[in-house]
Amino acid sequence: MVDKNIYIVQGEINTVVGAIKRNARWNTHTHLDEERDPLLHSFSLLKEVLNNITELSEIEPNVFLRPFLEVIRSEDTTGPITGLALTSVNKFLSYALIDPSHEGTAEGMENMADAVTHARFVGTDPASDEVVLMKILQVLRTLLLTPVGAHLTNESVCEIMQSCFRICFEMRLSELLRKSAEHTLVDMVQLLFTRAGGMSDSSKWKKQKRSPRPPRHATKVSPGTEQPATNGTVMPSNITDGVTFIDAPSPISSGNSENTSSAVSPATDSGLELSSQTTSKEDLTDLDQVNSLGFSNEGLRVEKTQSASVESIPEVLEECTSVTEHSDSASVHDMDYVNPRGVRFTQSSQKEGETLVPYGLPCIRELFRFLISLTNPHDRHNSEVMIHMGLQLLTVALESAPVANCQSLLGLLKDELCRHLFQLLSVERLNLYAASLRVCFLLFESMREHLKFQLEMYIKKLMEIITVENPKMPYEMKEMALEAIVQLWRIPSFVTELYINYDCDYYCSNLFEDLTKLLSKNAFPVSGQLYTTHLLSLEALLTVIDSTEAHCQAKVLSNIHQQEKEVVKPSTETASSTKEPSNSETFLFNISMFKSSLSLSFLAEKNIPRKPTRFSCLLPRTQELMEIKSKKKLLITGTEQFNQKPRKGIQFLQEKNLLAIPMDNNEVAQWLRENPRLDKKMIGEFVSDRKNIDLLESFVGTFNFQGLRLDEALRLYLEAFRLPGEAPVIHRLLEAFTEHWRKSNGSPFANSDACFALAYAVIMLNTDQHNHNVRKQNVPMTLEEFRKNLKGVNGGKDFEQDILEDMYHAIKNDEIVMPEEQTGLVKENYIWNVLLHRGATDEGIFLHVPPGSYDHDLFTMTWGPTIAALSYVFDKSLDETIIQKAISGFRKCAMISAHYGLSDVFDNLIISLCKFTALSSESIENLPSVFGSNPKAHIAAKTVFHLAHRHGDILREGWKNIMEAMLQLFRAELLPKAMVEVEDFVDPNGKISLQREETPSNRGESTVLSFVSWLTLSGTEQSGMRGPSTENQEAKRMALECIKQCDPEKLITESKFLQLESLQELMKALISVTPDEETYDEEDAAFCLEMLLRIVLENRDRVGCVWQAVRDHLYHLCVHALEFCFLVERAVVGLLRLAIRLLRREEISAQVLLSLRILLMMKPSMLSRVSHQVAYGLHELLKTNAANIHSGDDWYTLFTLLECIGSGVKPPPALQVTARADNDTGAQSDSEISLSYHPSDVSLDRGYTSDSEVYADHSKQGKMHRSVTDVDVVNSGWLVVGKDDIDSPKPMAGLSRQGPSPLVNQYSLTVGLDLGPHDTKSLMKCVESLSFIVRDAAHVTPENFELCVKTIRIFVEASLNGGYKSQEKRAKSHKYDGKANRFKKKPKENSLRRSRASSQHQSHSHSDEEDDESVPASYHTVSLQVSQDLLDLMHTLHTRAATIYSSWAEEQRHLEAAGKKIEADSQTLWSNCWCPLLQGIAWLCCDARRQVRMQALTYLQRALLVHDLQALDALEWESCFNKVLFPLLTKLLENVSPADVGGMEETRMRASTLLSKVFLQHLSPLLSLTTFAALWLTILDFMDKYMHAGSSDLLLEAIPESLKNMLLVMDTAGIFHSADSRTGYSDLWEITWERIDCFLPRLRDELFKQTVIQGTIVLFIPFTGSERAPGPGPAIRGASGSPLSAVASVKMSPVTDVPPHMAQSPLILQPLASPLQVGVPPMTLPIILNPALIEATSPVPLLATARPTDPMTTSEVN
Secondary structure: OOOHHHHHHHHHHHHHHHHHHHOHHHOOOOHHHHHHOHHHHHHHHHHHHHHOOOOHHHOOHHHHHHHHHHHHHOOOOEHHHHHHHHHHHHHHHHOOOOOOOOOOHHHHHHHHHHHHHOOOOEOOOHHHHHHHHHHHHHHHHHHHHOHHHHHOOHHHHHHHHHHHHHHHHOOOOOHHHHHHHHHHHHHHHHHHHHHHOOOOOOOOOOOOOOOOOOOOOOEEEEOOEEEEOOOOEEOHHHOOOOOOOOOOOOOEEOOOOOOOOOOOOOOOOOOOEEEOOOOOOOOOOOOOEEEOOOOOOOOOOOOOOOOHHHHHOOOOOOOOOOOOOOOOOOOOOOOOEEOOOOOEEOOOOOOOOOOOOOOOHHHHHHHHHHHHHHOOOOOOOOOHHHHHHHHHHHHHHHHHOOHHHOHHHHHHHHHHHHHHHHHHOOOOOHHHHHHHHHHHHHHHHHHHHHOHHHHHHHHHHHHHHHHOOOOOOOHHHHHHHHHHHHHHHHOOOHHHHHHHHHHOOOOOOOHHHHHHHHHHHHOOOOOOOOOHHHHHHHHHHHHHHHHHHHHHHHHHHHHHHHHHHHHHOOOOOOOOOOOOOOHHHHHHHHHHHHHHHHHHHOOOOOOOOOOOOOOOOOOOOHHHHHHHHHHHHHHHHHHHHHHHOHHHHHHHHHHOOOOOOOOOHHHHHHHHHHOOOOOHHHHHHHHOOHHHHHHHHHHHHOOOOOOOOHHHHHHHHHOOOOOOOOHHHHHHHHHHHHHHHHHHOOOOOOOHHHHHHHHHHHHHHHHHHHOHHHHHHOOOOOHHHHHHHOOOOEOOEOOOHHHHHHHHHHHHHOOOOOHHHOOHHHHHHHHHHHHHHHHHOHHHOOOOOOOOOOHHHHHHHHHHHHHHHHHHHHHHOOOHHHHHHHHHHHHHHHHHHHHHOOHHHHHHHHHHHHHHOOOOOOOOOOHHHHHHOOHHHHHHHHHHHHHHHHHHHHOOOHHHHHHHHHHHHHHOOOOOHHHHEEEOOOOOOOEEEOOOOOOOOOOOOOHHHHHHHHHHHHHHHHHOOOOOOHHHHHHHHHHHHHHHHHOOHHHHHHHHHOOHHHHHHHHHHHHOOOOOOOOOOHHHHHHHHHHHHHHHHHOHHHHHHHHHHHHHHHHHHHHOOOOOOHHHHHHHHHHHHHHHHHOOOHHHHHHHHHHOHHHHHOOHHHHHHOHHHHHHHHHHHHHHHHHHOOOHHHHHHHHHHHHHHHHOEOOOHHHOOOOOOOHHHOOOOOOOOOOOOOOOOHHHHOOOOOOOOOOHHHHOOOOOOOOOOHHHHHHHOOOOOOHHHHHOOOOOOOHHHOOOOOOOOOOOOOOOOOEOOOOHHHHHHHHHHHHHHHHOHHHOOOOOHHHHHHHHHHHHHHHHHHHOOOOOOOOHHHOOOHHHHHHOOOOOOOOOOOOOOOOOOOOOOOOHHHHOOOOOOOHHHHHHHHHHHHHHHHHHHHHHHHHHHHHHHHHHHHOOOHHHOOOOOHHHHHHHHHHHHHHHHHHHOOOOOHHHHHHHHHHHHHHHOOHHHHHOOHHHHHHHHHHHHHHHHHHHHOOOOOOOHHHHHHHHHHHHHHHHHHHHHOHHHHHOOOOHHHHHHHHHHHHHHHHOOOOOOHHHHHHHHHHHHHHHHHHHOOOOEOOOOOOOEOHHHHHHHHHHOOOOOOHHHHHOOOOOOOOOOOOOOOOOOOOOOOOOOOOOOOOOOOOOOOOOOOOOOHHHOOOHHHHHOOOEEOOOOOOOOOOOOOOOOOEEOOHHHHHHHOOOOOOOOOOOOOOOOHHHOO
16 A cells, blocks of 8 residues: 555656746756756656655655755746745645654755755746745745754754744835735744743753654753653644644654753854855845854845854853764665766765754744844834834743743843833834833733842833823823733732832832822823723722732631631631731731742742842731831931931931941941942942041942953942042042952952052043043054053063953943943943842842732722722713722722721721712702712712621721711601601600601790691691602602612611720710701701610610710700700600610619619709600609619619609709809719810810720719709718729618708608699609509519608699699698707617608798699599599508518518618508508598598598507507698698588598597507697697587587597596596596687586586696797606606696606697687697607607607607
8 A cells, every 4th residue: 555645745746847847948858858957857766766665754754855945946946836846845744744753854854944945046027926935934834833843953943034034024025925924923933932931941051962863752851850751752732832724634753842852052163154155136045154043133134243153142052062973874765876966865964973953942042132132222223113023023922931931031031122122112103112011011920020120110111101291292102001000910919019029128119109109190180081091090009909809808708618617617726716817817828828829930940939138038027018118218318318418328327227336337338339329429429538448448348359350340340339530539449449359359460559550541541442532632542552551560570461452342342431420321221230230139039929918008008099099080980880990999998998997998988988979068958859860979878888887897987977978868858767767755656756847936835735736837838839840859769769778777777786996986976966056956966866876775785885975965965955855855765765675784774773863963844844755754664674673772763753753843952953154064963974065175075985984084073063062962862873883782772861861840741842833644654653663562672662652642742632732821830930940850870760861952931822823624533533543552552561561571581780671560660651651641631622532531541440550559659640640630720622611521520530539549558658648638629629610510519529439438448537636536637628618618517517626726838939838747757767857936736747858848849830710719739749759750850959868768658
């Protein structure tokens, strides 16, 4: 089977031969002619060979290629024939007829490359010729790109490329052809650089034996490692990578780039010089001698370059030897033949001993160098097309390969390439500018670690382009520069690297900071018009934000992920905390990332990255960076000072501890060398100063001159400073230089002087050659003259002539230019060299950092400019996408600031956004329409609320702005209904709206009426105006919709999740809204107050932390209000609502209850205005929380409140805050810290209290007003709560009850309080609350029992006569006279009854004249109900008292301390409970309403006769008469109910009957009293008065009956009998009848028909004024049996004995002081009472004087 490929070759032979024969020159057809023609002959020979084989691979490729290549080379053939031959060769290549693994392949390829690049043909017309050139291009492309192309040598590749370049740059050729060449070049460059990636780069090439046939298992040799390569048969995909249109039809081996990686350099030192004679015009090789490795970039001009190749690859050609031992293994079918011209054809045309080495890095490097040289804008041969072409190909090269891996390429790239690119940045042609920007990006994207200072220069150039105000500078250039920056900033971690490598490097610019400022400034349009540049700048700024935000999100997610893992498998370690990682945590987090990134980025170099000397580690901590930055600032200042005056600069740095004191020469020298900002002239002056000789030595010592020729060393030395002009100074500088140079180089010359002379000579030569002034006068020195000048200077001998020659030429060709004198290109070169030099030192180390390493630092630097730019763009732009971009920027900034906890950033952001909501700027009337029709405002509002919901934790100052916005929405009625409806106690719906249309003008109206009025008015006021337009309605609908989406209520409901500090700020913002003239009215304040209260309730769990501020705010609103208003009412309701909800919380309940005293501090007039609300609120409070109130003080507060609300009692004066003229020291609540609400007060600055401060200032007693004396505070029993009281758990129960109780007249039925006006409904509610407590035994406690009783009595008084004070003038009979105050006495410590404090006025001064109004009918039913409820309550308490007390006593039996024990004996019960209750019932017996009176009497009767009371002893019963019955009877003598005369008669009758019943029932204990006689006389007295009180006969009949009853019983009991007396009757008998005879003279006769006993002296002492008289009585005896002294001046009988203290002055109490106007002459009978008795039973002290006797004496009688 014959190989098909053989037929293909035969077919091609026929085609070409046919064409040759058809040509006119070969028109003879004889065989001989054909034989003679070498071209045809070689084809016929090939035919024979082909006929003899079956496989094409049996012969070497060279054999079947040779005839075709000869046709191509031949100069006699015409274009079309050459074209056909080229087509054939192309076909062989693309059909892969050439076996890459064949031994002869390399040689064949070499021949082919040579033939095609030197193709010649006879030209016809330009078009046809171009077709041939096109085919040449095609073959070259196919040749290089097919797998067999890998066999080409470096030289061939260079020639191929050169041929393409020639076509490309030959401007006479058509554009199509040139473009084709360009495309071909692009493909070739792509291939070569793609392969370059796998080639090793070593200047010392491995010596290797190499035959044309590569070994089957070639090894890849890379520096430092040996690793087997892939096996021989490899798909060539990596070679043809990216070149899709050439397919390798079969797998071939050894063409693989990996196998050819260790390329061997060309054999000869000069490179192979291939010469070719130029015979034909069409020959493309117009060069006489083309250096194979040195491209000529001159296009088609002839240039002889002798040493170009040697210069071009110096490092490749070191130590190279030619490869010997070539194994010449000829193939089986070797056929030698000689053609007619005598050319001998052999199978291998190679010279003996020379191996063809496949191409490698040398040709790639040469190509790279050539491409770079094309881009040099200063080379006049480089046309624009060439520069553009060069840039284009460089782009392809950099895109294809990691060039940085090849050291030889890197050198070119660092120096020439960057230099040319930067020069191109200032050209005006936009296409070149754009192309160079693109190449720059590729460079810095992948190789910035090698190009630290180049990158710095590049960015500075871009910044210059952006900022320059040159009108010639096209806008597009700025835009492209900005785009370049944006593109760079988008590279992950590029920005971070800028920051750490430049901003944190002492001697680099602050690139990141400057760029940020520039971008921010550039994002602000000057004209107001937004251009692309502005948006690009914003984009760049946002890049930082975007990446930072992405990293933050990633960290958050990884944290969550971590926690989930830990939840799944509980680890022994503690879970990672969710709080934002601090910098150190972030740092650790990044180390692992860093390690992973290191392993990737530095794999190529197999070395650990070097660490810059200024850092302590590869990833320095933020703290370290901060220190470096501050040091850098100081260094810059020091440098500036040095440049003006060196000493000053050094001194400054020493002061700042950056340089040592005293001056360390080495340190300063180092600083002078490494600081590029220093002025070279100043350095020169400073080091050459005579005083600084040591410094000069150190300075010179910093140079490394080893191995440098003297002139080279001098050049280096003189670049470091500006050489001064004075000779002695130059002498000093050169002396130091030559010493150091000699030491460094092993003292080469005869002595130092020789060396010095030579150095001086070099400087002179430099001046001579290049100084214009010198050149004008003299002809420049020649080499000979230079040598002559130095004759015999080297210690009497000459210097080496070669050295002098080299020096001469070096100076002549390249001037040593002093740094300060340079201009133009020279200066550029100098600057560039300095840059390269710095890059080579440790300064050039460029740190790669993992993304996200220093996000926190970057963000703190960029957030300000970014938010400013975002705000501006958001404001100015109308484009939807741009607005969205801005908002997304805002959100990302917010997320980052929340992640890092930067509240200042977040506040700033919220404040900026709030401005765009248009809520603050618009007037309320227009707000709904303006806001509704502004979509931008909607977006802003939604964003503000979204951010506040999401990141409220770190909001601080911004709360104020959000609250302002909320207020505006409230005023404009745009808030959801739920937010403006608030709880209310009185309103039947339980809710009222905060939005009231107008406040009623009449302040006097009650709250209910005012609500009614505004509810009714709300509709009418708008009816006069035109209705709103449809647009406005639509706008308002939109506005409402938007606000609904904002969900402002969530701020309140979610406040429980806020961090404490944020919560406090939010509350502070709300508290700051108090009504003032300009900003807020009371409705605003009420709205904010309601929000505040809702927030407090949401945060019940931690209310202790915020309570202080809330309480102070409420105090301010309630107590300091000047007049009653809606806000005051809301504050009061709010306080109660808080109390109701918070009392369940043990930890705060005490403080909450204490805060209720705020209500008692309100002005009484204000308090009465809110009495409704308070009454209802207290009712709810007690219903829900009575069980949570434990201490007596808290009960005291509540009962006092009930009293004030229900009956108009004035609040305790000690709590009343009186307004002061001088605002600065207004009275404060007792619990308030020194926070003042007055504007003049300093503490307003802060306006809130942090929890640590709460109560901290309590040690300073709350300021009281001057009018409140200390005594009042003590008497009031109000607690001044200090920090200790609240913090310590010690019981507080009894505290408020110590101190003298206020005086209450025990002998009066009234409580003796001055009752102000009160509201019956409030009273009803209060009574309801009381009954709730009384009726539930659980709620009646020892702490509140007595208070309950007292409050009931006050309510009784308030409800008397239907809630109005009694109509007639109150008689003095039931009150103290003016001197009552004398009866004060100091309290006894051990008194059984703990005196209950209630700070009421001590004397009653009713202004009765005002009370003559008649009772309005509307009150009757209500007040009747109240009185009946009260009666029922008193009765209930009265009957239950005994059981309640005994149960308490039982419970408390285990208590040790007797002081705390509750006694359940009758005495306690009487004084604490029964007596006051009976007095209360008795007082209702005096009600003007008959129904109430009768009911009360019934209750009183029941109560007095109840079983429990029978246990009372004589003293208690006596006090029952004195305190209950006598006052009652006295009161009933008054004209209580003028309208109901009959009713009154009945009442009086029942009362008098009750008196006699009680008297008789308890006669036996009463008899034991020493004061029995007085008691009995008083009863008689009342009988007398009642006889004459009535107008009907009712009493006239009833009284005598009662009296008879009593007398008979007493007589039966033998009370009137006395064995001692003469008559058998006692003195009592005499006195009794003497008294009765005054009003019933006939009664004695009626009852006891006996005669009056004679001889009895009746002692009658008339009563005058305040005289006291002893009352006679037979049984009066001192309990102790002490002798009784007489009082009367004449001792008449033993009857006149009196107790000892009566001698002082007996106490006479006169409840019957009003004259009886019943036609009986006025007469006064004293009730003579034993003061001791009074004392023992009275809870209130009546005596001011200390008494010597024991108070218990009287009770011991019996």
